[in-house]
Amino acid sequence: MKPSIQLNCPMPKLDFEYITLAHGSGGLLTQRLLNSGVFDLLNNDYLSEQHDGAIFTASGKMAFSTDSYVISPIFFPGGNIGELAINGTVNDLAMCGAIPQYLSLSFIIEEGLAMTDFWEILVSIQHAARQAGVQIVTGDTKVVEKGKGDHIFINTSGVGTVHPQADIRASRIQAGDKIILSGELANHGIAIMSLRQGLTFETDILSDTTHLNHTIRGLLDNFGTAIHFLRDPTRGGLATVLNEIAQQTHLGVLLSQKALPIAEQVAGACEMLGLDPLYVANEGIFVAIVTPDIAEDALQMLRQSEQGKNAAIIGEISSEPSGKVLLNSIIGGKRIVQMPIGEQLPRIC
Amino acid sequence: MKPSIQLNCPMPKLDFEYITLAHGSGGLLTQRLLNSGVFDLLNNDYLSEQHDGAIFTASGKMAFSTDSYVISPIFFPGGNIGELAINGTVNDLAMCGAIPQYLSLSFIIEEGLAMTDFWEILVSIQHAARQAGVQIVTGDTKVVEKGKGDHIFINTSGVGTVHPQADIRASRIQAGDKIILSGELANHGIAIMSLRQGLTFETDILSDTTHLNHTIRGLLDNFGTAIHFLRDPTRGGLATVLNEIAQQTHLGVLLSQKALPIAEQVAGACEMLGLDPLYVANEGIFVAIVTPDIAEDALQMLRQSEQGKNAAIIGEISSEPSGKVLLNSIIGGKRIVQMPIGEQLPRIC
Numbered sequence: 001m002k003p004s005i006q007l008n009c010p011m012p013k014l015d016f017e018y019i020t021l022a023h024g025s026g027g028l029l030t031q032r033l034l035n036s037g038v039f040d041l042l043n044n045d046y047l048s049e050q051h052d053g054a055i056f057t058a059s060g061k062m063a064f065s066t067d068s069y070v071i072s073p074i075f076f077p078g079g080n081i082g083e084l085a086i087n088g089t090v091n092d093l094a095m096c097g098a099i100p101q102y103l104s105l106s107f108i109i110e111e112g113l114a115m116t117d118f119w120e121i122l123v124s125i126q127h128a129a130r131q132a133g134v135q136i137v138t139g140d141t142k143v144v145e146k147g148k149g150d151h152i153f154i155n156t157s158g159v160g161t162v163h164p165q166a167d168i169r170a171s172r173i174q175a176g177d178k179i180i181l182s183g184e185l186a187n188h189g190i191a192i193m194s195l196r197q198g199l200t201f202e203t204d205i206l207s208d209t210t211h212l213n214h215t216i217r218g219l220l221d222n223f224g225t226a227i228h229f230l231r232d233p234t235r236g237g238l239a240t241v242l243n244e245i246a247q248q249t250h251l252g253v254l255l256s257q258k259a260l261p262i263a264e265q266v267a268g269a270c271e272m273l274g275l276d277p278l279y280v281a282n283e284g285i286f287v288a289i290v291t292p293d294i295a296e297d298a299l300q301m302l303r304q305s306e307q308g309k310n311a312a313i314i315g316e317i318s319s320e321p322s323g324k325v326l327l328n329s330i331i332g333g334k335r336i337v338q339m340p341i342g343e344q345l346p347r348i349c
Numbered sequence: 350m351k352p353s354i355q356l357n358c359p360m361p362k363l364d365f366e367y368i369t370l371a372h373g374s375g376g377l378l379t380q381r382l383l384n385s386g387v388f389d390l391l392n393n394d395y396l397s398e399q400h401d402g403a404i405f406t407a408s409g410k411m412a413f414s415t416d417s418y419v420i421s422p423i424f425f426p427g428g429n430i431g432e433l434a435i436n437g438t439v440n441d442l443a444m445c446g447a448i449p450q451y452l453s454l455s456f457i458i459e460e461g462l463a464m465t466d467f468w469e470i471l472v473s474i475q476h477a478a479r480q481a482g483v484q485i486v487t488g489d490t491k492v493v494e495k496g497k498g499d500h501i502f503i504n505t506s507g508v509g510t511v512h513p514q515a516d517i518r519a520s521r522i523q524a525g526d527k528i529i530l531s532g533e534l535a536n537h538g539i540a541i542m543s544l545r546q547g548l549t550f551e552t553d554i555l556s557d558t559t560h561l562n563h564t565i566r567g568l569l570d571n572f573g574t575a576i577h578f579l580r581d582p583t584r585g586g587l588a589t590v591l592n593e594i595a596q597q598t599h600l601g602v603l604l605s606q607k608a609l610p611i612a613e614q615v616a617g618a619c620e621m622l623g624l625d626p627l628y629v630a631n632e633g634i635f636v637a638i639v640t641p642d643i644a645e646d647a648l649q650m651l652r653q654s655e656q657g658k659n660a661a662i663i664g665e666i667s668s669e670p671s672g673k674v675l676l677n678s679i680i681g682g683k684r685i686v687q688m689p690i691g692e693q694l695p696r697i698c
Contacts, residue, residue, distance in 0.1 A: 022691025026584030053414030065402030235375030342371030
């Protein structure tokens with residue numbers, strides 16, 4: 001799917017084609033699997049110690065986050081589970097106002113995974129970690145029997161230093177704050193959906209999976225504590241994140257449908273599938289809730305970056321309706337945007 | 350299995366009996382699941398922020414470790430996957446010479462898991478975290494379809510401050526160092542094996558899963574840098590850990606079979622099953638490699654603790670045979686202890 005990256009890191013010649021239970025034993029075959037290229041690919045001083053954990057030096061406020069990735073299928077338009085797992089945890093740390101630094105990487109592999117698939121995932125992990133500027137310092141590999149997993153699940157956890165100018169907390173959100181969305185809605189969810197069994201529509205929509213930490217850092221460098229809150233609308237989509245904010249703050253969220261950035265093709269796919277893009281998962285965008293005085297400057301700064309070129313102010317915080325999200329629709333009506341009960345699409349991340 | 354713990358935390362009345370895909374959606378049902386008791390059970394100031402990550406203050410050297418737990422069955426004599434996941438990562442941090450502080454907790458649940466089973470696991474997690482003195486500060490819950498997982502997999506990652514007197518590195522190991530084993534061999538592996546399909550022998554052997562951090566801290570307080578290396582012989586058993594040490598240091602490991610602590614019933618089960626206890630997994634013991642001058646004092650200190658009452662000096666480091674583990678057998682012969690190729694028993698942790 002990404003031949004240009006793959007070509008730079010051809011898979012070494014190995015005496016096995018598929019991952020077996022013994023590769024998760026902790027014994028010689030685990031050692032061989034890791035020495036076959038995993039350690040080489042992800043090489044750094046921390047990992048080469050090969051201890052039970054990594055040791056680094058820290059000072060001040062640190063953020064710590066975890067996510068397990070169970071996306072199906074593991075390869076999808078615009079990415080694979082490997083880069084998703086790196087970008088996801090990098091972004092969760094960035095949403096805490098932190099500068100992501102060190103990641104752990106833990107695999108649960110179903111026996112029979114082709115080594116070529118595993119290699120492609122590893123190369124993507126290496127690439128995503130470099131792009132985000134993080135190091136993978138500790139890890140774990142488990143293998144489960146055929147039928148007890150689904151190709152591969154990946155957990156990444158991460159730590160990073162909180163930006164000295166960051167103070168990101170839901171309790172800092174105030175009525176009058178502006179809501180910025182950094183990019184187009186629903187690309188990730190629609191890209192995955194186009195691949196699922198039974199859904200045969202074809203699109204060239206790509207997942208938006210990417211690292212957001214450099215963009216967030218730029219905002220924090222320039223606007224510091226004027227940024228009250230950050231969150232990436234992944235599982236559950238924008239509607240879930242905004243409802244959580246409304247519930248936590250007991251404030252209202254006023255949303256302008258007209259202002260929501262969405263690609264024409266994605267809007268069309270949502271319509272065709274009967275999906276509301278507010279509930280579709282994203283992987284490469286974020287919501288920033290900022291003081292009104294810097295909103296326009298922050299938007300302009302975002303728009304000058306590749307990742308933020310479609311950014312928009314999509315609404316504002318208000319004292320009413322308390323705990324609710326209210327949408328001003330394009331046709332002029334108003335409706336409450338509910339918290340979703342379940343997920344339109346399981347295993348989206 | 351642990352009624353005394355369970356009774357203290359009865360499961361709240363819920364409107365569902367089984368975990369469904371929607372509980373992993375990130376929407377309302379995820380919120381309900383977490384608010385039904387998970388947050389209450391594991392309550393602390395970090396978790397109650399309910400952000401994408403937790404923020405804590407750190408200074409100096411920190412250790413960071415991760416492990417995914419895929420043990421089958423999830424309930425076993427002496428414990429369950431929940432406490433195993435807490436103790437395992439607590440111990441990995443302790444083996445780095447760190448004082449474990451903050452843990453992340455990430456579930457991959459197969460749909461259909463009974464809520465009573467999940468609750469029992471959560472209560473054990475709460476109990477294990479309290480015993481070890483760690484806080485669960487951030488987490489994640491994913492649900493996969495029936496047949497795409499196996500009841501529940503758990504990832505825990507953790508961070509902790511390195512003990513000021515600790516300097517645990519394989520490169521500090523020297524010829525002449527003594528090898529202490531803190532307790533009896535092979536209890537965990539044999540307890541699990543007694544439950545596996547096809548093996549019908551009955552024993553009252555319990556898994557040794559426990560937190561080792563307080564014991565390690567006591568050793569570091571007293572003996573500091575005289576402790577050169579620490580490692581818990583989990584997957585792959587003692588033979589794997591000692592072989593890794595021999596390979597990394599290019600030194601020899603001389604092991605006395607007579608000195609190895611093992612319960613009579615466990616030795617009997619190993620014999621009956623044709624297993625070498627050196628290769629069987631453990632969860633509640635550790636290997637300490639220490640300078641010869643403090644070895645006897647460290648042993649006496651360990652023996653005064655409940656977890657170390659069966660501790661023994663099981664051998665020493667030597668310049669020869671380089672990179673190998675040599676066992677002096679009870680009957681007087683010598684043999685090389687090889688690195689295992691695979692695992693006698695998959696999914697032991």
